[in-house]
Amino acid sequence: MKAKRRVIMSSGRPLGASRTPRPPRRRPALATVVPKPKSEPRSSAATSQAEAADAARDVEIDLSVDLGRGLVLPNPILVASGAFGYGVEYGDVVDVDRLGAICCKGTTLKPRIGNPTPRVTETPGGMLNSIGLQNPGVDAVIEKYAGTWAGWNVPVIVNVAGESVSDYVEVTRRLEGVPGIAGIELNISCPNVGKGGLQFAIDAGAAGEVTAAVRRATDLPLLVKLSPNVADIRPIARAIAEAGADALTAINTLSGIAVAPGRGRPLLGNIYGGLSGPAVKPVALRIVYEAAQAVKIPIIAIGGVTELADVLDFLSVGAVAVQVGTAIFADPTLPVRLVDELSAECRRVGVTTHLDLVGSALPNRAGAPSAKGVEYRP
Amino acid sequence: MTMRLAAAELVESREILPGQWLQAYHAPTIASGSRAGQFVHVRTGDFSGMVLRRPFSVNTADLATGVITIHFRVIGRGTEWFTRLRAGDEIDLLGPLGRPFEVDPRSRHLLLVAGGLGMAGVRMLADEAIRDGRQVTLLFGAASSREVYPSSLLPDEIEYVVATDDGSLGHHGFVTDLVPEYEAWADQAFACGPSAMLAALARQAEGRRGRLGVASLGRKRGGGRGDPAGSPAARRKAFLQVSMEQNMGCAVGACLGCVVMSTSGVPQRVCREGPVFAAEELVWEGAWS
């Protein structure tokens, strides 16, 4: 089965097919963000910087990210699943075609009505949500939205959820070949009914198994989303990469609980919720940092992105792109602004692609693998 | 009007009741685009600490001056933050959001029922109704006289009837006790307040047609033919419309955080399909209410 490939346009220039393909990046791309001298060495740092800035002004910055299998994101700022619905809800407030990609709300085989309310609450520096994967089911999603998506330049990646390997495979089969669907992101933070409700995401075997099964079922670009609620992410990341995923996305929310003020009982209708927002960023940085040293496939970071500095932090620990989730609720214009700011930042530091900023905080590959922190982790 | 992001300047801020604030913002696009029942989603200044916007009903909107008001109780860090704003400060509004109340053009007598802060949900409808030449009775319930919305802040043309739980002002008891008296007079009712109050009103409204007999003859209300459930036309024909509240994330229909359960078994988004619903569209008992 061959999926329809879309040509993704960026500033009027077709990418992908007609563009000279960049060899896939291997992390760490560069251990330093210092601009490379263009010709002879400069005499002083000051003139060198000023000249680099001059030279950079008219240089075109290429923010595209090649995830393989024909999926080339026009830029590395995506919107995260669950925060941007099906891409249509924000209407004129957001120009979706300026986004790197849209990950739509989690989609299951059958419709789901989701969890009882309340479903969301603010927490210090973040929020808890327990939507419970409310969605109309894959067939309705395709019928209602795929036509709209096919008319957009922005790639739409469908976030797929299920309770068994066959669920994931069946949803994927139905998405295969549908115009308007650019890829799949597996949300494996779901209970595996076949394994007593144990989440796929917390078990390397189950994570690898579901990835492999979906891989066999589709040629669509396949992203797999990691859960932070695990003791060690590395074996899980490796199992997913070996099973044929094209990229990892990380992280999904952290499991948490809120108590209703003054009532002494759980606030959320579902008791448990997923924590997101700035509060989870250090955890996301740690997971990306560890996964980046465990696998060679690209990693898209998620968790608490609210400003350019967060994007740069995630690039430095090995991510090639980021997703923005919770911050959209406060500022729906943030993702598009981050695209412009990242472009300006590349110019400022004298690189032509943000990929040159990837991996600078990772330990030197030539040295011994880092065991720092592992033995002391609580 | 479609929603947009708008900068709004604080014009006036006043504590009208202990812990309850009325704030006026200059936001011409929102003022001209809003209808009663709609709301705005307002960003707090401290994003790193408070990641969510706060939804507020458009309490009043003045076309001539471009000023809208919001009315809120200080219940947490976000609302506390708003009280510290000073005249001239700018905030960021997303709106107008949600679907408005739908008044049947034939309705002469509107019964508005508000519990506590629910006043903010129906306040603007009083202005619209008077502008359109309708008669309005507003029933208001609060815990005690200290929490009774000042009549000076309401239009002169309405009849304002108060109930307090402790009997310190007006009727001693629930605001819902007052409803039967107006049941025959009212062509339509519109309510906002605690969910227990709305559920009680919904039960009252259900039995109304049977009790009224003659008074409702010839008036086809509630479930008119050809109007799909949830459509503005179906709502326009409902006797009781309620404005619902729910914790919100996005307020534009993207996150599914704000739902209430409908009789069709499909959760409805308060921010998108609501906040105004016909009472008979919703489930009032069980885990979802």
Ligand SMILES: Cc1cc2nc3c(=O)[nH]c(=O)nc-3n(C[C@H](O)[C@H](O)[C@H](O)COP(=O)(O)O)c2cc1C
């Ligand atoms: C309201 C809400 C709904 C979400 N729904 C999904 C979902 O359906 N599938 C999924 O994989 N992740 C879902 N997430 C997780 C986000 O995609 C993201 O991984 C997480 O929120 C961390 O990013 P952030 O801090 O930028 O929000 C949801 C998050 C929120 C806040």
Ligand code: FES
């Ligand atoms: S608050 Fe997000 S769907 Fe209503």
